[in-house]
Structures are given as C-alpha cells and as structure tokens.
Amino acid sequence: MSKKNATSIKNQVAIVGVGESEIGRVPHMSGLGLNAQAAKRALDESGLKPSDIDGVLTAYSFTEPYFMLGSVLCEYLGIQPRFNASLIAGGASPAVMLKHAAEAIVSGQAETILVCAGENRATGQSRDAAVASLMAVGHPYFEQPYGTSIPGFYAMIAQRHMHVYGTTREQMAEVAVNTRAHALLHPNAHMKKPLTLEEVLAAKPIADPLGMLDCCLISDAGGAFIVTSAERAQDLKAKPIYLQGIGEFHTHEHLMCAPSLTEFGATESGRIAYAMAGLGPQDIDVAELYDCFTIVPIIELEELGFCKPGEGGAFFAEGHARIGGRLPVNTHGGMLSHAHAGAAGGLFGMVEAVRQLRGGLGERQVQGAEVALVHNEGGILSSHCTAILANAKG
C-alpha cells in the first residue's frame, strides 16, 4: 500500500516560491505578522495571487494565544481555503506539512498550498518563559519532576554517542563553526559574527557536554513556501523545484521511551524518501539537516547514509560539510546560526534547499547542485521527515 502511495507523489508537485521574514530580534512585528511577511514574499516570488491559494498548512506557536492556528492564519491573511490544518510534529512539522500538501494536491483536495510557520520567539515572550515552555517537552509526570530540559535530553544523546562511538566535544563544536561560516554568507542570517572552535568550547556550559553555542538560537522569524501541482508549476515566475521523495517515521515522544539513544527514525524516513525518489545518498548534492543541537546533524548524517555510524563527527571536523566540500550541510547557517523560531527553524532548510537548486547564490552557491535533501526532526529525535528535492523531474 505504502509503495503505491510512494510512487504516486514523485514528480507530481513542485515548490514554486519561498520566503523568509525579517530575522533576529524583530520587536516591531507580531508572530502572525512574521508569517504574513514570509507568505507574501513566497507568493511574490511565484507570481501567484492570494486568490490562487486554496490550501493552507501551518504548525504551532508558543508566543501567541491561539488555539486553531490554521484558521487564525487564514483569517489574518484573508484566505478562505478548501484545505487547512495546523499540524504539530515539533521541528518535523515543515517537512511533514510538505508531505501532506503533496498528498492533498495529488488527490485533488487543493491545487496550490501555502505552508507557513513562525513565531516572535525572541521578543514575544520573556527569556524565562521561552526556556520554561521548552521544558514542557519532557514528560509532565515522569521526566519534568527531575528538572529535565531540552538541552539536557539532547546532552544525554550526545553523551551516549561519545561513549559508544568516541565522538568528541571538539567534533560537535565543529558543527557550530561550520554552520556559522555558512551563515556569514547569508544576507538574512540572525548571527553575523565569525565563530571559532575555541569560542564554542569556552561558551557557558548548559548541560554537559553541550555549551551555549551547541544550542540553537531563539529568534523572531517566519518562513513560508508555496506548493503546487507540477502542471501548474510550469508557467510560473520562479523555476519549479520538484519533490522527488519524502518519508516520515516516528519512534517515541519522550526520551525515556526511545527504543535507543543511538538509533533513531531518520534511517527509516530516509529509506522511504530515497526509495520514492529512486536515489541514494551518493546522489545528494547538498543537505539541509535539522540542527537544534550540534550532536543532531552528526547523527542525521550517519542515519541518512552519508557516512557510517560513528563517523559523523569526523565528517564535520574534516571539513566535508563545508560549501565546496564533499556534502555541504546547512548552507544557510541552520538553526544554530541562521534562525530558530518554532517550526520555522526546519522550514528554513526547505527554503535554502529550493534556493540552492535554483542556483545563483554567489559565494554561498553549491556548484552544480541538482538534488537536495532536507531532514526535519521533532521532539527529542522523536519524529522524522526526510524530503528529496530536485531542479528537474527525476
């Protein structure tokens, strides 16, 4: 059954517009305003009109007190769609929304879908509130009474990876250095100063082995992309970027129930996406990997088949993830240096993949990029979705 669904999506939809809002500390805009700005920029790029949008998907917001965020956003944008939902899979939401959008378009429920997410997470709430709301990811009865934190859960994963594979603190720090070098090439990235390995290692400790600079940013930011049928995409303003494969996999929510601390769902979500695309890791030119903490893209590189288990740290340390390297990773700066604002964090990986595949990014351009992989994960490496995009039908 899944095989039939899988082949039915390939080459059938395209992303025809991407947008990002002002990023960083943006106190003059509301969370919904950031979403709207990103949506407007994505729509302008595609050349479509607001009335062409007949489906809207969004995720969640920690900063604004809305329950039905999907219809709230449509109301704010003045859109009355025939397909709408707010989808909550944590950081995995953007790629999962792309999958739902593609399925809706292929099955005729909508033709052109706006996927949008963002929050004023830096200025729309106090820093204490931001940190406290992140603690709510721990199980309320069996984890939170122990003072658990999101960095703490990822730190336990990092500690286990170090124990099993010999991954080092320095290798994790190299992930932050790598992503910052790329952010400096991006005109809209939150972080604009160079970063050295020594600075990452000397940063304020948060949860051993993770320091402050191993943790993603807290930004005000909104991101958006427009998905439409491959047919409709042909005569639009922007070069269409085709969805060739997509897969999701979910293994747990709370870390205490994770089947393993070294094997997660990215292997399976990647396997499904590769199978649909008829491609493998060797065919990927650029990868935008979820990087809420430095250990995460190391694990994703391994699970998605770009290196063997235990070799992800060395991959970063040896420079293979740099633009110009074997597989450039997080060419926009990732959530560690470009932006992180709720579900918008992983959505910017999608935005960057589309831009890389269109080409023309100057110094930031991965030369000859034709196929990109985007991986989003949510929870504590709980929910995974892998998307493979290409600048031509496969």
Place this chain on the structure above:
Amino acid sequence: MDATPQLPKPVANADSQPYWAAARERRLLIRRCSACQQLHFMPRYLCPHCWSDQLEWVDSKGAGVVHSFTIIRRAPIATFAGNAPYVVVMVELDEGPRMITNLVGDDALQVAIGDRVSVAFEDRGDGDLLPQFQRSSA
C-alpha cells in the same frame, strides 16, 4: 534526605496512581504484561508490545546501570536553579525498562556511563516520595 518542598511534587493520574502510592512506601513499581510477559516503565492502559489490557504491577529490585547522563548547569526553571549543577540520568533497570531520574548523593557529579546505581527516595513534602538513584557502594 532533606525535604525540598519547593521542587515539583509527583502528580498521579488514573494510570500512575499505584506507582506513586508505592513510592510513598519506598517501593519502585514497573508494569508487566500478563499476556506477553514483557515489562515496561511508563504506566498506561494497555501493553505497548501486544495491546493486552491484562497488566500487573511488579516490584523492581531498584538496581540498574547508568545508560546515559547529563549534568544540568543551567536549570530550565527557577525552582531547580538552586540545585544546579545536578545530574539527570537515564537508568536501565536490571529488569530491562529505562527511566529518567536524578542521580543524587555526594559523588553524583562523578557519574559515568555504566555506573551501578540503586534507588533512593527523595522527600518532596507531605509524605510524597520521588524515586531517585544513587551510585551503589562497590
């Protein structure tokens, strides 16, 4: 251990009431499925392995090994700030299930993966006890 009433107290619901009641008697309970005999930690209505609703509570020996850990340097909320640095561990019980807990005791910060640990109960006020772990004396 001293009472630390400012820290969160256990919250029982219909799934977990026997677990927390046993904790007040310094007993650590885990769930066993009567159909497939598998054990699990987080209590629920049915067995996550076979969906049988025939479950029983069994006493854990309260011994296990540190599967992983972190030392929290920056507490997530103010109520834990006075405790930092403190140790959060994933303990694999000898019976198999894993749980998240704190490592307590004077030598907690010297924690390493593979350390043998045993259950200790922390007073959270009004007779509420929270299962915690400490390094086992060799």
